[in-house]
Amino acid sequence: MPDFPALTPHDDLRAFIARCFRSCGMTETNAEQAAGLMARADLIGQDGHGVFRLPQYIRRIQAGGLDVNAQFRTVEERAATALIDGGNGLGHLVMNHATQLAMEKARTTGVAWVGARHSNHAGPASLYAAMPAEEDMIGIYVAVGSANHMPPWGGTEMLLSTNPISIALPSTNNPPIILDMATTVAAYGKVKTAAQRGETMPEGWMIDKNGQPLTDPNRASEGFLLPIGGPKGYGLSLIFGILAGTLNGAAFGREVVDFNADSETTTNTGHFVIALDIKAFADPAQFKSDIDKIWQEMKSSPRLPGFDSIRLPGERLAQVTQERSEHGIPLPATLLAVLNTLAQDLGVAPL
Structure with missing residues (x-):
């Protein structure tokens, strides 16, 4: 079944993260600062490093592996x-x-x-x-x-x-x-998000210990990143x-x-x-x-066949940030379910 994303306003996501941190004993100032940075990660399109990581951080806090203040x-x-x-x-x-x-x-x-x-x-x-x-x-x-x-x-x-x-x-x-x-070749956060979404990895991200391509993110422990x-x-x-x-x-x-x-x-x-x-x-x-000027030189230079444009590092980040600022941050249904369960466990208002 397709994992259709729900579009969540940036401010709502930031407020939710702050609620979760406060429920674990983090001060208001620290919770707001941490939530702002985490929600910023989702806003700029770094989905493997934003709210996706929140349940993991909360587990570490609850287990005593991280000092909230x-x-x-x-x-x-x-x-x-x-x-x-x-x-x-x-x-x-x-x-x-x-x-x-x-x-x-x-x-x-x-x-x-x-x-x-x-x-x-x-x-x-x-x-x-x-x-x-x-x-x-x-x-x-x-x-x-x-x-x-x-x-x-x-x-x-x-x-x-x-x-x-x-x-x-x-x-x-x-x-x-x-x-x-x-x-x-790929950050491990991309492997984890692919697993949660039921997706496969492209060949070239990981190989197993026999040197064979590994494309199932649920088998990541059997191999390593390249x-x-x-x-x-x-x-x-x-x-x-x-x-x-x-x-x-x-x-x-x-x-x-x-x-x-x-x-x-x-x-x-x-x-x-x-x-x-x-x-x-x-x-x-x-x-x-x-x-x-450098930006313009790169963008206006001749392109190879099959390329519709030349992009600079940070260009997609800016485009995604503008799009998500206007329309909201897409949260896959699987992730939203995990976050709502977390909210219930912590006794805070869900997204």
Whole structure:
């Protein structure tokens, strides 16, 4: 049976998420902030990292694996750098704090790098790269994924995660250029949403341990994700994991806890965010005008047969955001049923 989506206004979704968090003891301020970031993920089309993850977060809170009102602590700090201990708090709150600190420092130092440890899953990478871009800065965000789904190139033991990166650059007349990608061909959130919707995966996302294509998302545990570009993607995942994990004293390799299967153990998730103030290199207005020019050059360049247009990173994000802002966020019937059950269990008003 087709899984027809219900269109839910963004504000309604945000309010629902906040109700669920408050019911678990989260303060009003934290619940509103976390809900805003999670609903933003759905608004921009990152369906595998938005409200879809809410039941998983609630399970972890109820099992004692996440502190809903964690206190953040600055472990190390210099003029242009800082290391934040998230106290096992919700990753969205930890990384919002880290990103705000990075931007504050970058206004003085030109560029700032803030790392975080003892955090948790924080949603899509673009949430945090886009924040500096809104302030005439360039944002860069990298994280250690919250479960290992990929072996080192040529191996079979899953020691690496999707370890995503996002880079955001502002423009004047066009949407910001926002690269948001995993170091695997597909993010694991896409595997989970495909399973919930009863869909199959394209060949090339995963293989089993015999090297054969794996297209049934319900059998994901029998195989692993493939890196982008073969050994190049493996190399990126390794380096990103070291910079976001090992450097910060966060989990990497065999230390990574699979938060999909374990709701009790502290994950010690690591991230870092970089904010680069454009004024340290160029006039922001001129830089953003140059980005508009680059945008136009790419869009107007000759196309290969079969391509109706050339797209830039962030273009679809902007289109989806506008569409969902006007018409609502599509929630598949299967997901809506899960969320309504969650609401009933928590004693809050459903969507």
